[in-house]
Amino acid sequence: xxxxxxxxxxxxxxxxxxxxxxxxxxxxxxxxxxxxxxxxxxxxxxxxxxxxxxxxxxxxxxxxxxxxxxxxxxxxxxxxxxxxxxxxxxxxxxxxxxxxxxxxxxxxxxxxxxxxxx
Numbered sequence: 001x002x003x004x005x006x007x008x009x010x011x012x013x014x015x016x017x018x019x020x021x022x023x024x025x026x027x028x029x030x031x032x033x034x035x036x037x038x039x040x041x042x043x044x045x046x047x048x049x050x051x052x053x054x055x056x057x058x059x060x061x062x063x064x065x066x067x068x069x070x071x072x073x074x075x076x077x078x079x080x081x082x083x084x085x086x087x088x089x090x091x092x093x094x095x096x097x098x099x100x101x102x103x104x105x106x107x108x109x110x111x112x113x114x115x116x117x118x
Contacts, residue, residue: 020049022116023080048080048116052109055102056092058095063105064097072105085112 030046033054039064045051066072077086088108
């Protein structure tokens with residue numbers, strides 16, 4: 001009989017993350033960053049880690065453009081199948097923009113990546 005560690009009191013475990021791995025998608029399914037309609041940055045994310053890396057360095061106009069169209073939320077939920085993170089992103093106030101928006105998105109994505117490595 002295998003012994004398991006008891007769960008610590010007061011610590012909620014997110015069971016959806018305990019066996020979940022970061023999903024990788026094809027370049028075609030990846031997130032293609034644009035500054036505006038028809039203005040590609042040339043950057044594509046195929047994993048949540050790549051998405052995080054690009055969010056940290058991409059032109060802030062691309063962040064504003066995609067966030068206000070809910071593109072990040074949709075791609076993360078529908079393509080990466082990360083409903084937890086998509087829900088968290090949806091809670092960012094819609095009037096948030098610029099570097100403050102970049103920071104909030106990056107914090108949420110990094111927290112989710114940390115959850116996935118547990």
